[in-house]
Amino acid sequence: MTNFRNSVNYLNRAKKMIPALSQTFSKAPYSYVQGEYPVFLSRGSGSHVYDVDNNKYLDYILGLGPIILGYNYPRVNKAIKEQLKKGISFSMPHYLEVEYSEKISSIIPNAEMVRFAKTGSDAGTAAVRAARAYTKRNNIAYYGGGGVWHDWFTVITSRNQGIPQVLRKMIRKFQYNDIESLKVIFEEWKGEVAAVYMEPMMTEYPKKNFLKQVQNLAHKHGAVLIFDEVITGFRFSLGGAQELLKINSDMAVFGKAVGNGMPLGLITGKRKFMEKFNDVFYSTTYGGETLSLAAGNAVVNEIMEKDVIKYCWNLGEYLMKEFNKLSEELDVKIRMEGLPIRSSIVCRDENNVPSLLLKSLFFQETARRGILFGSGYVLLSFSHSKNDIEKTLAAVKESMKVVKKAVKTNTVKQSLKGKIMKTVMTF
Numbered sequence: 001m002t003n004f005r006n007s008v009n010y011l012n013r014a015k016k017m018i019p020a021l022s023q024t025f026s027k028a029p030y031s032y033v034q035g036e037y038p039v040f041l042s043r044g045s046g047s048h049v050y051d052v053d054n055n056k057y058l059d060y061i062l063g064l065g066p067i068i069l070g071y072n073y074p075r076v077n078k079a080i081k082e083q084l085k086k087g088i089s090f091s092m093p094h095y096l097e098v099e100y101s102e103k104i105s106s107i108i109p110n111a112e113m114v115r116f117a118k119t120g121s122d123a124g125t126a127a128v129r130a131a132r133a134y135t136k137r138n139n140i141a142y143y144g145g146g147g148v149w150h151d152w153f154t155v156i157t158s159r160n161q162g163i164p165q166v167l168r169k170m171i172r173k174f175q176y177n178d179i180e181s182l183k184v185i186f187e188e189w190k191g192e193v194a195a196v197y198m199e200p201m202m203t204e205y206p207k208k209n210f211l212k213q214v215q216n217l218a219h220k221h222g223a224v225l226i227f228d229e230v231i232t233g234f235r236f237s238l239g240g241a242q243e244l245l246k247i248n249s250d251m252a253v254f255g256k257a258v259g260n261g262m263p264l265g266l267i268t269g270k271r272k273f274m275e276k277f278n279d280v281f282y283s284t285t286y287g288g289e290t291l292s293l294a295a296g297n298a299v300v301n302e303i304m305e306k307d308v309i310k311y312c313w314n315l316g317e318y319l320m321k322e323f324n325k326l327s328e329e330l331d332v333k334i335r336m337e338g339l340p341i342r343s344s345i346v347c348r349d350e351n352n353v354p355s356l357l358l359k360s361l362f363f364q365e366t367a368r369r370g371i372l373f374g375s376g377y378v379l380l381s382f383s384h385s386k387n388d389i390e391k392t393l394a395a396v397k398e399s400m401k402v403v404k405k406a407v408k409t410n411t412v413k414q415s416l417k418g419k420i421m422k423t424v425m426t427f
Helices: 005-017 074-084 095-107 120-135 165-170 179-188 210-220 240-245 271-278 290-306 308-330 356-368 386-408
Strands: 041-045 048-051 056-059 113-117 139-143 171-173 193-198 224-228 251-254 265-269 334-339 342-347
Touching: 056 386, 074 290, 095 113, 095 265, 095 290, 113 120, 113 271, 120 193, 120 224, 120 251, 120 265, 120 271, 139 179, 165 171, 179 193, 179 210, 193 210, 210 224, 224 240, 240 251, 265 271, 290 308, 308 334, 308 386, 342 356, 356 386
Parallel strands: 139 171, 139 193, 193 224, 224 251
Antiparallel strands: 041 048, 048 056, 113 265, 251 265, 334 342
C-alpha cells in the first residue's frame, strides 16, 4: 500500500489555510481519486513527478498542459538561470519583450503584433476586450471546453457565484462542426456579436470546411474571429491549430505549453485589431517579466530544432493504439478517445454511458502502479520515452483486469478505496 503520510499531513494543514485546498480546482484532491492519489508533489524530472512522500509517478497530466518538453528541462532551466543573474522585472520595458515578440510573429500565423499575459485566461479576456472595443459590441459566440476563467465566460458555468448575472445575456454557445448553430446566434443577435471566440480544434478535426465557414460568417456579420490556442498552441503545431489546419483567425491567444511551466500567455493577431491595445486598458506589472520570456524563447528554439511536436504525435499514436488494443483483447469498455496529442480516457458502463465511478476505479489502479492520469486530457511531453509507454501499458493492462473483475462480480463500489472523482464545474 502506498504511503501518503506527508501528503495527508499537508492536506490537514491546507484545510486550515487554503480555501478550496488548491490554487487550481483541477489540481485539488477532490479532482482525483482522493486517498489513492498523492495530494502534494515535491519535484519533477523529465516525464516523472515525486510526491512529498517520495513516491514516483509517470505523469500524463503535465501541470494541466504546460509541460511540453518535460519537468526540470535543462535548456529551459539554463535560460531562466542566465536571465536570473541579470534581473527579473524592471522599471521600463526589457529588450527581451521586443526580441521574443519578433520570434513569435515569425512562427504564429497572422501574429502581426504581440502582447504578453501571465495565463491563457488573461490572454483570452484581453482579446475579448479588444474585440468589443473594435466592434463597439458586447456579445460573444463561444465554443470550447472552458478554461477562460474570467467573468465574461465563467458566468455560464456552475461556478458563477459573485459574477453579475447580466453578463450571462452576452454569451451564447454554438457546437463544433455545426455551422447552423452559429448561424442561429447571428440571426438572433443581428449586429450585436463582437466576437466568435472558439477553440479551433479539441479532439476532432473540422468537417465540411467548418472553420472556413465560421470565418466567413464572422466576417460577414462584422465580428472578430478569436482562436483559443491555449492548448493547441505549441502542442498540435508550433503555430497552433491555425498552422495545422491552414486557417487564419483575426486574433489568437496562447498559454500553457508556451513557457513549459513558466507563467506566460500570448495575445496575437492582425495589426488593426491589436492596435486597439493602444486604447484598451490591458496593463499588468508582470507582463514583461523576463524569466518567463527567457523560458519562452528557449521553448521555441527547442521545439524548432528537435521536432518536438512530431515526436509527441507519434508517441501518442502508439499509446492510443496499444491502449485500445488492450481494451479490445480484455473486452472492457475503457478506451482512449480523441487525438493522439490530446486524448481522454473514457470508461463506459453496461449501457455504454460514461461512468465517473468506473473511471475512478481505473485511475485508482493505474495510480497504484505509478501512473498519473487526470480527469481531463492525456498529454505527452518530449521527455516521455517509448519505455515509459510500455510501462504505462503494462499498468493499464493490470488495471483493466481489476475493473473487469469488479464489473463482473458487481463489486465496483467496494473495490474503489478512494473517493470518487468530482467534476470541477458544468456549463
